[in-house]
Amino acid sequence: MDVSALLDSVEGIAHDAGQAIMAVYARDFSIEEKADKSPLTEADKAAHDVIVKGLHALPGGIPVLSEENTEGFAGADANGRYWLVDPLDGTKEFIKRNGEFTVNIALIEHGKPVLGVVVAPALEVSYLAAEGTGAFKVTWGEGQSGERQPIRVAGKPAEGATWRVVGSRSHPSPDLAEWLEQLGPHDMVPMGSSLKLCLIAEGAADVYPRLGPTCLWDTGAAHAVVEQAGGRVETLAGQPLRYATPQEHLNPYFIVWGSQ
Incomplete structure (x- = not known):
């Protein structure tokens, strides 16, 4: 699978996880406390299941390190690759219902992130990038095109600027x-x-x-x-x-x- 096709596939998996999160977001949900005192919700677990299933279905058999199953990760593959996943980043924001939470999926190769997808399902925006492809923002929902728009950093502010x-x-x-x-x-x-x-x-x-x-x-x-x-x-x-x-x-x- 080439980089562009892989990015498309991962974007789809992240959106599927976002839909699972929003199904929980739309109703009352339970909150647990992990060993490190951070919160855990049904949405974290649901998104994890969707992502792991989707990534395991991709070619290559690349191992997955997810926040919600660190014990199941045996290490990077022979090519130094692994998927790095936060099924629901910003659980505190999810609980506050302010929309500022994301699904994060990255491909790591020899210690470097070479592909990344960030989906903010409540805000209906996503960011994605891969080496050799560039970085993009996608805004969907009513009145939006849903097309990838190239993005670029602003550069260093001028001397004396805020x-x-x-x-x-x-x-x-x-x-x-x-x-x-x-x-x-x-x-x-x-x-x-x-x-x-x-x-x-x-x-x-x-x-x-x-x-x-x-x-x-x-x-x-x-x-x-x-x-x-x-x-x-x-x-x-x-x-x-x-x-x-x-x-x-x-x-x-x-x-x-x-x-x-």
Whole structure:
């Protein structure tokens, strides 16, 4: 399967998962608490089942690392590939019913995200990218074309200009204030889930400093979108964020830049 066809297939799987999420979103639902105290809903489980079934049906037999079944992941395949999945990123936003939650599916190859699909079913928008294909935004629903529109980062703001800084809506960080003081004049753009990275990718924000805990599956898909749109996702040491050791689920602190 070529890259374009694979991207189409993964986009379809993510949309199917989004439909499963919205079926739960439309009614009352139960909420559990995982071992790390984070919430878990019926929608997380339903989306996980849809995605894993869909990815296993694709050619290649690439293993799947999903937030909802980390124990079932034995490692990357002989070619260093694995699927990295967050069936419902932004569960807190889902519970708040503010729409800022996503389905994240990424293909990792030798530690790098080479394909990513992010679907925000309640907002009726998706972002997708693959190496050699570019990055795109799709808006569907009433009055929308549903066609892929190429996206590009905004580039570095001019000297003295106000930076548009995107930040977490549900995870404030005490380290952020000091970092922002060094940045200079800025406006904050609050957003939930992996949509924060997607705002950088489409040029709606300039930088996203994440000085707090995240996991691999929170960033992989949108990371691919940012890179293919011309941006960077780097550790505080200026190194590309990597996914080569998936047995270690936590990311280091990182910065998403809307420029090269």
